[in-house]
Amino acid sequence: MSSDTPPVLAEPEGQAPEPVRARSALTEKAGLGDRAFAGSARAAAVFILVIMAAIAGFLIYQAVNAISQDKVNFLTSFAWDPDGNNTNGVPTFGIAAIAWGTLVTSVVGVLLGAPVAIGVALFITQYVPRKLGSFFGYIVDLLAAVPSVVYGLWGLLVLDRHMSGVSKLIEDVLGWIPMFKTNGTYGSSMFTAGVVLAIMILPIVAAISREIYKQTPREQIEAAYALGATKWEMIRLAVLPYGRSGVTSAVILGFGRALGETIAVAMVLTTVPGLVTRILQPGGNTIAANIAVQFGEAFTTGRQALIASGLVLFLMTLIVNYVARLVIRRSTNKAGA
Amino acid sequence: MKFQRYGAVAGVAVAAALALSACGSDNNSSSSSTTSAAASGSAASSCPSGTLNSAGSTAQANAISQFIKDYQTKCSGTTVNYNANGSGAGFTSFVQKQSDFAGSDYAMSTTQAAQVKSSGRCGSGEAIDIPAVGGAIAVIYNIPGVTASINLDAKTLAGIFDGTITNWNNAAIAKDNPGVTFPSLAIQPFFRSDASGTSYNFSNYLNHLGGFAAANKQWPGKAGQGAKGSAGVAAKVKSTSGGIAYDEYSYASQNNLTYAKVSNAAGDYVQLSSANAAQFIAQAQVEQTGADTHVVFNYNYSNADAYPAVLVTYEIVCGTGNDSSKLPLIKGFLGYALSSTAQSELTNLGYIPLPSNVASADVKAVDSLS
Numbered sequence: 001m002s003s004d005t006p007p008v009l010a011e012p013e014g015q016a017p018e019p020v021r022a023r024s025a026l027t028e029k030a031g032l033g034d035r036a037f038a039g040s041a042r043a044a045a046v047f048i049l050v051i052m053a054a055i056a057g058f059l060i061y062q063a064v065n066a067i068s069q070d071k072v073n074f075l076t077s078f079a080w081d082p083d084g085n086n087t088n089g090v091p092t093f094g095i096a097a098i099a100w101g102t103l104v105t106s107v108v109g110v111l112l113g114a115p116v117a118i119g120v121a122l123f124i125t126q127y128v129p130r131k132l133g134s135f136f137g138y139i140v141d142l143l144a145a146v147p148s149v150v151y152g153l154w155g156l157l158v159l160d161r162h163m164s165g166v167s168k169l170i171e172d173v174l175g176w177i178p179m180f181k182t183n184g185t186y187g188s189s190m191f192t193a194g195v196v197l198a199i200m201i202l203p204i205v206a207a208i209s210r211e212i213y214k215q216t217p218r219e220q221i222e223a224a225y226a227l228g229a230t231k232w233e234m235i236r237l238a239v240l241p242y243g244r245s246g247v248t249s250a251v252i253l254g255f256g257r258a259l260g261e262t263i264a265v266a267m268v269l270t271t272v273p274g275l276v277t278r279i280l281q282p283g284g285n286t287i288a289a290n291i292a293v294q295f296g297e298a299f300t301t302g303r304q305a306l307i308a309s310g311l312v313l314f315l316m317t318l319i320v321n322y323v324a325r326l327v328i329r330r331s332t333n334k335a336g337a
Numbered sequence: 338m339k340f341q342r343y344g345a346v347a348g349v350a351v352a353a354a355l356a357l358s359a360c361g362s363d364n365n366s367s368s369s370s371t372t373s374a375a376a377s378g379s380a381a382s383s384c385p386s387g388t389l390n391s392a393g394s395t396a397q398a399n400a401i402s403q404f405i406k407d408y409q410t411k412c413s414g415t416t417v418n419y420n421a422n423g424s425g426a427g428f429t430s431f432v433q434k435q436s437d438f439a440g441s442d443y444a445m446s447t448t449q450a451a452q453v454k455s456s457g458r459c460g461s462g463e464a465i466d467i468p469a470v471g472g473a474i475a476v477i478y479n480i481p482g483v484t485a486s487i488n489l490d491a492k493t494l495a496g497i498f499d500g501t502i503t504n505w506n507n508a509a510i511a512k513d514n515p516g517v518t519f520p521s522l523a524i525q526p527f528f529r530s531d532a533s534g535t536s537y538n539f540s541n542y543l544n545h546l547g548g549f550a551a552a553n554k555q556w557p558g559k560a561g562q563g564a565k566g567s568a569g570v571a572a573k574v575k576s577t578s579g580g581i582a583y584d585e586y587s588y589a590s591q592n593n594l595t596y597a598k599v600s601n602a603a604g605d606y607v608q609l610s611s612a613n614a615a616q617f618i619a620q621a622q623v624e625q626t627g628a629d630t631h632v633v634f635n636y637n638y639s640n641a642d643a644y645p646a647v648l649v650t651y652e653i654v655c656g657t658g659n660d661s662s663k664l665p666l667i668k669g670f671l672g673y674a675l676s677s678t679a680q681s682e683l684t685n686l687g688y689i690p691l692p693s694n695v696a697s698a699d700v701k702a703v704d705s706l707s
Contacts, residue, residue, distance in 0.1 A: 083425075085532060085555035089448055156569070161576055185525060188562060188573070270562035270573065271530040282525075282562050293565050296395070296423020297532035297554070300452065303429070 066304030082305030106258035108194025121209035144203035152267030182281035201254035208250035252324035385665035386414030393427020393440030442534020460658030471689035473614035475589035475596035491547030500560030527582035530563025538648035545636035587687025603639035617643035619692035
C-alpha cells in the first residue's frame with residue numbers, strides 16, 4: 001500500500017491477454033531456459049502461497065489460544081490486561097476500546113487529510129503550469145519519504161503544544177455535541193493523532209488523485225469550455241465526475257494506511273483506562289499503537305493476545321482494501337463502456 | 338510485458354527472502370555459537386572465551402552496556418551481547434534458549450517460574466533471580482511559577498495518582514509545603530503505559546506509605562494518562578503545565594526537570610540523591626532460598642537521609658542445568674557485574690550501586706550456579 005500503487009490503478013484490464021500471447025510465442029522458439037524459468041516462477045508463486053498459509057495458520061493458532069483463555073468478552077471488553085497483571089494472572093482483554101480508537105483517529109485523519117489532498121491534486125493538474133505542477137507534485141511526494149517516527153516526534157514535541165488552542169476553539173463552538181466536550185484539558189488526544197495521520201496520508205491520496213485527474217479526456221475539457229464554462233465550472237463538469245470513483249478509492253487506501261499507522265500514533269497518544277469517546281481530551285489507543293507499546297513487556301498470553309488484536313486490524317484493513325477494489329472495478333468498467 | 342517480467346523476478350526475490358527469514362526465526366538454540374570454552378592456561382576461570390547472549394530490561398541497559406564494555410576490555414576473548422528489548426521479550430528469549438540470561442525489571446512471578454520449569458529450559462533445575470542494578474525514582478513535575486523543590490507526602494501522591502486530589506491548590510499539597518503558593522491549576526498525572534519496573538517499584542512505595550493500590554508493573558492508579566517509556570513520560574511532563582509523573586532518576590536530571598522531596602515512614606521529606614537512595618537500599622532485606630535472591634525494601638526505615646522511592650532490577654538465569662559451555666561465561670560476566678569495581682561505575686550513569694549485603698549474597702548465588 002505504498003506509493004507504487006498508481007500504476008496498478010491506472011492499468012486497464014484490457015491488457016491482460018497480451019502477455020499470455022507473448023509467452024507462448026517465446027516457449028515455442030526456445031526450450032529449456034524458458035521452461036526452467038517458467039517452472040521456477042510457478043514454484044515461487046506456490047511457495048509464497050504455502051508460506052502465507054503457514055503464517056496465517058500460526059497467527060490464528062496463537063490468537064485462538066489467547067482468546068480461549070480470555071475471561072471477558074474479547075469483542076466487547078474495554079480492558080487490556082492479557083497477562084493478568086491487575087487480576088492475579090487471570091487474562092482479561094478486549095478489542096473494543098482500541099478498535100474504536102483506531103477507527104476514530106483514522107476517520108479524523110481522512111476527514112482532515114483527504115480534502116486537502118484532493119485540492120492539492122486539482123491545483124497541480126489544473127491550475128499551475130505543467131513544469132511547476134510536477135515540481136509541486138515532487139514536494140508533496142517528499143512528505144511520504146519522511147519516516148513515521150519523525151512524524152511521531154514532531155507530533156509529540158511540537159504539534160501537541162499548539163493543539164490546545166485549536167481544540168479549545170472547537171469545544172467552544174461545538175461543545176454541545178458530547179463528542180467535542182472535554183474536562184478542560186487538551187492535547188495528546190485522538191484529534192491530535194488524527195491531525196498527524198492526516199499529514200501522513202496526504203501524499204498517497206494526493207499522488208493517486210493527481211494521476212487520475214491528469215487522465216481526464218482532453219475532449220471533455222474542451223467540450224466544457226465550448227459550452228462557455230469557467231475554469232471552476234469545467235472542473236466541476238469534466239474533471240471531478242471523471243475522477244470520482246478513482247479518487248474515492250484513493251481516499252479509502254489512505255484510510256487503510258491510517259488504520260495501520262503505529263509508531264507516530266503511539267508517541268502522540270496517551271492512554272487512559274476504558275473507552276474514550278471525547279476526541280479532544282487526552283487519551284485513547286489504537287490497535288497498532290497498543291502492539292508497539294505492550295509487546296516488549298508482554299509474556300506468553302500477552303503476546304498471543306497482541307497477535308489476536310493484530311488479526312482484527314488485518315481484517316479491518318482487508319475489508320477497507322476490498323471496498324477500495326470494488327470501487328476501482330466499478331470505475332474501470334465505466335471507463336470501458 | 339516488462340511489468341510482468343519484473344514481477345516474476347520480484348516474486349522469486351520475495352519468495353527467497355521469505356524462505357530465508359523463515360529459516361532464521363524461532364527456536365534456534367544458541368548453543369552452536371561457541372564451544373571453544375576449553376579456555377587454555379592461566380586466566381581460565383576469570384576470562385573464559387566465547388560469546389554470551391542476553392536480552393531484556395531496557396531500564397538496566399545502560400548499566401549492562403557499561404559492564405560489557407569494561408568486561409570485554411578486561412577479557413578480550415569474550416563477547417557479551419545484550420539486547421534491550423524489554424523484560425517480557427528478554428524472558429521469552431531466555432525460555433527459548435536464545436539468551437543465556439535475561440535482564441528483568443522485577444523478580445519472576447510464580448507463573449514465569451512455572452513456565453521455565455515446564456519448558457525444561459534449565460533441565461530439571463529452576464531459574465533464579467539475582468538482583469543486579471539499583472536505581473532511584475524521581476517524582477517530576479511542571480508547575481509554572483513554582484521553581485523550588487516541593488515536598489510531597491506519600492499519601493498526597495497516592496491521592497494525586499488516584500484522582501482524589503485534582504488541583505495544585507489542594508489543601509493537602511499546601512499542608513506539605515508551608516510557605517509555598519500554588520496556582521489554581523489542574524493536576525495532570527502521567528504514568529507509564531507500558532509495563533515497567535519503575536511502575537512496579539513506585540506503586541510499591543505508595544502502597545506501603547500512602548495506602549495506594551498493590552504494587553503492579555502495569556500502573557494501578559485510577560487517574561491520569563499513560564505515556565510510552567521513560568522518555569515519553571519525561572517529555573509529557575516537560576510540555577504539560579500542571580503535569581506530574583514518576584520517572585527514573587537519570588531521565589529527570591537529563592531533562593532538567595525539578596523533582597520533589599518525598600516522605601518516608603516518619604513523615605520527613607527526603608531529597609533525592611544517589612547517596613540518599615543508596616542509604617535506603619542498604620536497609621533492604623535480602624531473601625535467599627538456595628541461589629534465588631530477592632531484595633525486599635524496608636519501607637519502615639525512616640532515616641531523614643534515606644530516599645524511599647527506589648528500585649532494583651534483576652538478572653534471570655538457570656540456577657542449575659546451565660549449558661556447560663556457557664557456565665564459565667555466565668559466572669565470569671555476572672561475577673564481574675556484581676563486583677565493587679563494576680558497581681562503582683553505576684553512579685555516573687544515574688544508577689545506584691548495590692549495597693554490600695546484597696552484593697555478597699549475589700556473589701554467593703553466582704558461585705553456586707551449575
